[in-house]
Amino acid sequence: MTITAKTLKLGNNINTDVIIPGRYLESIDPEELGRHALEGLDPTFPNKAKEGVILVAGKNFGCGSSREQAPIALKSAGVRCIIAESFARIFFRNAINIGLPALECEGISRTTSEGDTLSVDLANGIVANKTTGTVMRATPTPQFILKLIEEGGLIPHVRALVERS
Amino acid sequence: MNIFEKILARASGKREVTPGDIVEANIDMAMIHDLTGPLTLDSFKKIGASKVWDPNRIVIIFDHLIPASTIRAATHQKNLREFAREQGIRSLYDIGQGGVCHQVFHERGYARPGELIVGADSHTCTYGALGAFATGIGSTEMAAVFTTGKMWFKVPKVIKICVRGKLRKYTTPKDLILKIIGDLGEGGAIYKGLEFTGQTFKEMSIDGRLTVCNMVVEAGAKAGIVPPDNKTITYVRARTRGTFKPVLSDEGARYENVLEYDVTGFQPLVACPPTVDNVRPASELQNVSIDQVFIGSCTNGRMEDLRLAASILKGRRINEGVRMIISPASQEIYKECLREGLLRIFTEAGAVVTNATCGPCLGGHMGLLAPGEVCISTSNRNFVGRMGSPQSKVYLANPATAAASGVTGHITDPNELRRR
Ligand code: SF4
Numbered sequence: 194m195t196i197t198a199k200t201l202k203l204g205n206n207i208n209t210d211v212i213i214p215g216r217y218l219e220s221i222d223p224e225e226l227g228r229h230a231l232e233g234l235d236p237t238f239p240n241k242a243k244e245g246v247i248l249v250a251g252k253n254f255g256c257g258s259s260r261e262q263a264p265i266a267l268k269s270a271g272v273r274c275i276i277a278e279s280f281a282r283i284f285f286r287n288a289i290n291i292g293l294p295a296l297e298c299e300g301i302s303r304t305t306s307e308g309d310t311l312s313v314d315l316a317n318g319i320v321a322n323k324t325t326g327t328v329m330r331a332t333p334t335p336q337f338i339l340k341l342i343e344e345g346g347l348i349p350h351v352r353a354l355v356e357r358s
Numbered sequence: 359m360n361i362f363e364k365i366l367a368r369a370s371g372k373r374e375v376t377p378g379d380i381v382e383a384n385i386d387m388a389m390i391h392d393l394t395g396p397l398t399l400d401s402f403k404k405i406g407a408s409k410v411w412d413p414n415r416i417v418i419i420f421d422h423l424i425p426a427s428t429i430r431a432a433t434h435q436k437n438l439r440e441f442a443r444e445q446g447i448r449s450l451y452d453i454g455q456g457g458v459c460h461q462v463f464h465e466r467g468y469a470r471p472g473e474l475i476v477g478a479d480s481h482t483c484t485y486g487a488l489g490a491f492a493t494g495i496g497s498t499e500m501a502a503v504f505t506t507g508k509m510w511f512k513v514p515k516v517i518k519i520c521v522r523g524k525l526r527k528y529t530t531p532k533d534l535i536l537k538i539i540g541d542l543g544e545g546g547a548i549y550k551g552l553e554f555t556g557q558t559f560k561e562m563s564i565d566g567r568l569t570v571c572n573m574v575v576e577a578g579a580k581a582g583i584v585p586p587d588n589k590t591i592t593y594v595r596a597r598t599r600g601t602f603k604p605v606l607s608d609e610g611a612r613y614e615n616v617l618e619y620d621v622t623g624f625q626p627l628v629a630c631p632p633t634v635d636n637v638r639p640a641s642e643l644q645n646v647s648i649d650q651v652f653i654g655s656c657t658n659g660r661m662e663d664l665r666l667a668a669s670i671l672k673g674r675r676i677n678e679g680v681r682m683i684i685s686p687a688s689q690e691i692y693k694e695c696l697r698e699g700l701l702r703i704f705t706e707a708g709a710v711v712t713n714a715t716c717g718p719c720l721g722g723h724m725g726l727l728a729p730g731e732v733c734i735s736t737s738n739r740n741f742v743g744r745m746g747s748p749q750s751k752v753y754l755a756n757p758a759t760a761a762a763s764g765v766t767g768h769i770t771d772p773n774e775l776r777r778r
Pocket of ligand 1: 421449458459460479481655656657715716719720737738
């Protein structure tokens with residue numbers, strides 16, 4: 194599975210309150226959530242992301258609450274993959290569980306500029322920067338997580354388990 | 359093995375686990391609330407399972423938007439009630455019966471030492487105060503737990519934090535955990551476990567231990583645990599009919615790191631916006647004027663906290679131009695405040711006492727902030743827009759500092775509050 198898209202860049206410690214503020218959590222509708230993605234930081238984000246982007250971020254991306262609405266909002270706004278120096282653990286699991294690929298890659302925020310085109314090979318954990326020609330190695334995604342992403346997230350995965358039993 | 363490893367080993371049927379291992383563990387208890395529950399139900403329906411794995415291991419607590427603040431919130435609550443009825447889940451705490459999930463869950467005896475608990479809320483880590491391995495998960499993950507009763511875990515590395523010394527009158531466990539978060543940094547303990555030991559923790563009340571474990575996620579930790587002792591066992595026994603088996607770390611257990619603290623001479627601290635690790639002494643922030651005070655939440659809305667706030671507010675009035683909102687963390691605590699006369703002290707001081715709810719803590723309802731406003735809060739997060747407008751500011755403090763600041767109208771170290 195390879196994802197190629199232009200990047201948008203964010204800093205360190207981007208928390209779930211700025212990704213999707215508490216007052217929108219009543220909603221479980223992806224489209225509605227997507228319209229408010231990152232509203233706390235940059236209200237123009239959904240417009241910038243709508244063609245499909247790879248998000249590049251610093252340390253501790255997605256820290257804060259367990260709200261799954263955070264990765265849902267980003268995915269629905271057009272984010273196709275997130276590459277960060279590190280993730281907060283609940284956010285990381287939530288992203289994978291809804292089928293939004295998330296990769297840890299040390300040094301990524303240093304080597305990438307906003308607008309660069311990246312090509313991400315998930316299975317091998319290779320991030321190629323088409324704009325600068327550099328290639329970086331991400332922390333490899335464990336086999337069972339790759340399978341989860343390929344199946345489209347945790348729902349199809351567990352549904353298959355239920356159907357088999 | 360340390361306490362974290364022992365609990366995960368037992369829950370996954372293994373004799374031994376080491377950090378980095380990925381295990382599939384059986385979940386002892388699972389919790390959802392009115393804000394993460396609706397998405398859980400949605401995912402559960404999409405999975406297509408008809409029955410939850412065990413209705414006796416699921417707890418549903420309404421706390422975030424209660425009484426329902428919008429038609430949508432009311433509809434979600436209605437759906438959750440129906441789901442509980444259909445599935446035979448008897449532990450549902452509706453409006454007027456429970457309160458903030460991370461108070462109600464252990465108050466009603468669902469948090470037991472040695473158990474593995476997941477909740478669809480990041481502050482589920484609170485129950486580590488009672489010797490459980492408890493951690494937050496997302497809604498879809500919870501739907502999978504509802505279906506299978508299992509979840510994968512990566513065995514965490516553990517940092518041991520040994521604390522000695524006596525906390526002074528207005529310096530509290532909140533200040534200790536703020537100090538630790540300030541030192542570790544916002545993401546300083548990502549994926550890790552924190553084990554809290556030492557004389558200070560032995561002497562600390564259960565309320566205080568709950569406050570400390572509540573906030574470990576603010577340093578990114580997966581869970582925090584205070585080893586269970588007699589206080590823990592007495593607290594839990596009085597609340598549960600179930601049996602439980604406390605576990606402790608072995609002599610010579612493995613730790614990634616050991617940190618030592620001495621709280622002697624610690625002062626009241628404040629976490630300044632917009633991050634929880636931005637910690638400074640309250641005494642240095644006197645020039646920060648405030649518009650609102652919030653005393654409550656799963657961090658500091660317990661009896662000990664409210665008694666402390668009342669000790670400051672007794673016979674005083676809050677400053678003109680300041681609003682004070684006090685939310686006892688549970689209905690039980692609310693009733694205790696009534697018995698002890700605290701409601702009277704609060705209302706006479708000019709505060710609003712709400713029902714037991716998360717309310718203002720997450721900027722949900724009952725006291726959102728306008729652009730440019732400043733709030734001092736006893737809760738756990740001061741992120742941009744957390745309590746309302748993205749142009750408002752939130753400072754986090756202990757209940758004595760929050761109450762004293764309400765009296766003066768600016769951030770105030772309670773030790774400096776004079777009789778007036
Ligand atoms: S009181 Fe605040 S932090 Fe605690 S569960 Fe409620 S919203 Fe979350």
